[in-house]
Amino acid sequence: MRAFTLDDYPVPLPPGHRFPMEKYALTLEACLHEGLFTADRLAPAPLAPDAVLLRAHTPAYVTAATTGTLSAPEIRRLGFPWTPALITRCRASVGGTLAAAEAALEDGVAANLAGGTHHAKAGEAEGFCVFNDVACAALELLARGAVSRVAVVDLDVHQGNGTAAILGGHPAVFTLSLHGEKNFPFHKPPSTLDVGLPDGCDDATYLRALDKALPQVMAFEPELVFYIAGADPLKGDSLGRLGLSLHGLAERDRRVMRACRAQGAKVALSMGGGYYKPIHPTVAAHIGTFRVAREVWG
Numbered sequence: 048m049r050a051f052t053l054d055d056y057p058v059p060l061p062p063g064h065r066f067p068m069e070k071y072a073l074t075l076e077a078c079l080h081e082g083l084f085t086a087d088r089l090a091p092a093p094l095a096p097d098a099v100l101l102r103a104h105t106p107a108y109v110t111a112a113t114t115g116t117l118s119a120p121e122i123r124r125l126g127f128p129w130t131p132a133l134i135t136r137c138r139a140s141v142g143g144t145l146a147a148a149e150a151a152l153e154d155g156v157a158a159n160l161a162g163g164t165h166h167a168k169a170g171e172a173e174g175f176c177v178f179n180d181v182a183c184a185a186l187e188l189l190a191r192g193a194v195s196r197v198a199v200v201d202l203d204v205h206q207g208n209g210t211a212a213i214l215g216g217h218p219a220v221f222t223l224s225l226h227g228e229k230n231f232p233f234h235k236p237p238s239t240l241d242v243g244l245p246d247g248c249d250d251a252t253y254l255r256a257l258d259k260a261l262p263q264v265m266a267f268e269p270e271l272v273f274y275i276a277g278a279d280p281l282k283g284d285s286l287g288r289l290g291l292s293l294h295g296l297a298e299r300d301r302r303v304m305r306a307c308r309a310q311g312a313k314v315a316l317s318m319g320g321g322y323y324k325p326i327h328p329t330v331a332a333h334i335g336t337f338r339v340a341r342e343v344w345g
C-alpha cells in the first residue's frame with residue numbers, strides 16, 4: 048500500500064497544547080515496524096498548490112490563511128497558533144490526501160498518514176482544521192474528470208460539518224457522517240446521510256448503525272471513497288464520548304473496506320481525530336485501520 052507522510056513538515060506547538068501532534072510519527076513508526084508499509088512505498092506528501100485549495104475554499108480565505116492575516120477570533124476557532132510551518136503542513140495534508148486518492152485509483156487503496164480535516168469550511172478554519180483535505184481532493188479529481196462519482200465515509204466521532212457545508216448538494220458526491228450526536232460541532236449542516244449516535248454508544252450499536260448506512264453509500268456507486276477513519280470513537284478518548292473498543296473499531300474498518308472492495312470502489316484513507324491521554328490507544332486504533340487495509344487488499 049502506498050502511503051504519504053507529513054514527517055517533513057513538523058509544526059512546533061506551545062508546551063501543553065492539547066493537539067497530539069506526536070501521534071503521526073508514532074503511527075508511522077509502528078506501521079513500519081509491523082511491515083504494514085515498506086519504505087519504498089512511502090513518500091512525502093506533496094504540497095497542494097493554491098489551485099487545489101481553491102477547489103473548496105474561497106480566494107479571500109486562501110489568501111488570509113496562507114499570508115497569516117486570519118482574524119484573532121478565526122485563529123481561536125482554529126485552535127492552533129498561526130505559523131508559516133502550520134500552513135506548509137496543512138498544504139501537505141491536502142496534497143497527501145489527493146496523492147493517496149490518485150494512488151488508490153491505480154492500486155485500490157492508499158493512505159495519507161494525516162488528513163481528515165473535516166471541520167474546515169469554504170471560508171473558515173475550525174477545530175484544528177485549516178483546509179478541508181477531502182473536499183479539495185474530491186473536487187480536484189472531479190474537475191479533472193478522473194472520477195465521476197465519489198463518496199466520503201466520515202467515521203471520525205465529530206460530525207463532518209465543513210465537508211457537509213462544502214460538498215452538500217453536489218450531485219457527484221455522497222457524504223456519510225456517523226458521529227456523536229451531542230458532540231462538537233453543535234451546528235451540523237446536513238451530510239447526504241447523517242447518523243447521530245448517543246453518548247457511550249457501544250460496538251454493537253455502532254456496527255448496526257454502520258451496517259444500515261453503508262448500503263446507502265454503495266447504492267450511489269462511488270468509484271472512489273474517501274474514508275476518514277477517526278480513532279476518536281474509542282472508549283475513553285478525551286474528546287470522543289462514545290464507547291467503542293479497539294476490536295470494534297477494527298471491525299468498523301473491515302466493514303467499510305470490504306463494502307468498498309465488493310462494490311469496486313477505490314479507497315483513499317485519511318486518519319482523522321484521536322485524542323487519548325496518553326496517546327497510545329489512539330495510535331493503536333490508527334494502526335488497526337492500516338492493518339485491516341492490508342488484510343482486505345492483500
Ligand SMILES: [Zn+2]
Nearest residue numbers: 203204205320
Ligand atoms: Zn474528531
